[in-house]
Amino acid sequence: MEDKHMPRDERHTETIPVGALGIIPTVSCQSLGEKVNNYLVQWREQRENEHTGTLAFTGYRRDSYIIDAKTPRFGSGEGKGEINETVRGYDIYIMVDVCNYSLTYSLSGNINHMSPDDHYQDVKRIIAACGGKAKRINVIMPFLYESRQHRRSSRESLDCALALQELTSMGVDNIITFDAHDPRVQNAIPLNGFESVQATYQFIKYLLLGIDDLQIDSDHMMIISPDEGGMSRAVYFANVLGIDMGMFYKRRDYTRIVNGRNPIVAHEFLGSDVEGKDVIIIDDMISSGDSILDVATELKRRKARRVFACATFGLFTNGFKKIDEAYENGIIDHILTTNLVYQPEQLLTKPWYINVDMSKYIALLIDTLNHDASISDILNPVERIQKRVNEYNEAHKH
Known part of the structure; x- marks a missing residue:
């Protein structure tokens, strides 16, 4: 059928x-x-x-x-x-x-x-x-x-x-x-x-295709929003998978302006304990990548097991040097971005990169x-996500 x-x-x-x-x-x-x-x-x-x-x-x-x-x-x-x-x-x-x-x-x-x-x-x-x-x-x-x-x-x-x-x-x-x-x-x-x-279904599809030992439940996995603006995206992702979510908010210094914006003083975390869990950071874009790496560092400091980052648009405006270093230092495990924007050849060969084909x-x-x-049913992927997660769980039963 x-x-x-x-x-x-x-x-x-x-x-x-x-x-x-x-x-x-x-x-x-x-x-x-x-x-x-x-x-x-x-x-x-x-x-x-x-x-x-x-x-x-x-x-x-x-x-x-x-x-x-x-x-x-x-x-x-x-x-x-x-x-x-x-x-x-x-x-x-x-x-x-x-x-x-x-x-x-x-x-x-x-x-x-x-x-x-x-x-x-x-x-x-x-x-x-x-x-x-x-x-x-x-x-x-x-x-x-x-x-x-x-x-x-x-x-x-x-x-x-x-x-x-x-x-x-x-x-x-x-x-x-x-x-x-x-x-x-x-x-x-x-x-x-x-x-x-939204590319929610495709992120889950390619994450499940690329990683074969995920345990998708609230004891082993958590969704993270890197800022308050992306809350609804992370809430949806977490609810569909039936797991917890947490979020960071950027504490800024509003007394100063650097490069046209108020500088970030710290990333503060709100949410339950991430220790020993695989965490998925979900965002709309990775621009320079600094923000994702800051969040990944904070999560590792809180003893998260593995850190995966999903972003619809991988712009990587400052190149890949910092991300390569973070990968080598075990701060980030994989980054998933889509082919909706230009991907340089160099990106496609990175060991930490998973390409999400849209x-x-x-x-x-x-x-x-x-x-x-x-197109309503195409825009609502809940059934397809759950079907794919069930198939994954069946195929990876220990």
Whole structure:
């Protein structure tokens, strides 16, 4: 019997597609886009249904759903969007990774690395190149552009809200992001589709695949939130697994400002005893990695057994030296981050790294949305998590 959450069943063909499916991965998202496309090609090839030969399903089975689109640059560094095949009547999914710092272009003879601003601008160029001909435009932006600038604490710009309003005013119907820093930014576009998708199931899946001696109960494991902002994420994770959680809060010195922020004096812990337990730190992103390492150090000081860190986005803005040292010193055992943002080759070879592949999940979201079917059950992975944990426990009975 096939898992009802899998897209090979007939649920999808009960509804007519919104339009012919087209995926446009921008240059920042090429490899992820290709993986997503491969899943869709494979699933739709296998899907048997009496209606797929009808007019409403025209172009349903294709060798590739990727639309030929480019964002070339002039010598001055200015760019433009080009689409080299028809998109009339298509249901378009534009994929972008605003954190991909590996791409460059020439700026009057100088090599310039693409910034999040450049990637965001390229999305707008692709939308503009569609020229209003597409049936519907959806943007899949795993790391939400400017999501860390989500609220105003003084005379500051509200960049994330501005970007969302700008995209919807250009005709974008749905914006799909992952683990938004603060999902309340969707209040900026209350009449449009905005989904902040969690990677909880995939973290558990890859943790169970990568580590074969976990004991998932409150005597042997605990979930940790590294700060007060990530509480709800950790509470969900802990409740689904049926284990305890703890949290740290950052004690800051509000009398001083260093590099634009109040410096952290200490990480204070709230929660039950972690001694002898495997702990899983769960967060939305690892930027420099300092915060995760501070928390891991504190947990080890409290005699935690092993420390695993899960973060949706591994940016590693200061490189890997400190993390390598922490791994060698037994402070951290494994870090899991997703392939939703650019991963340098160097990261993929690290002994402490577990890569969490999200391409199948994105393909499932696209497939379902293209059929205008509800994605509620895809966004709620409780059953799938419990099934996987039960299978793991059965396979690893001592």
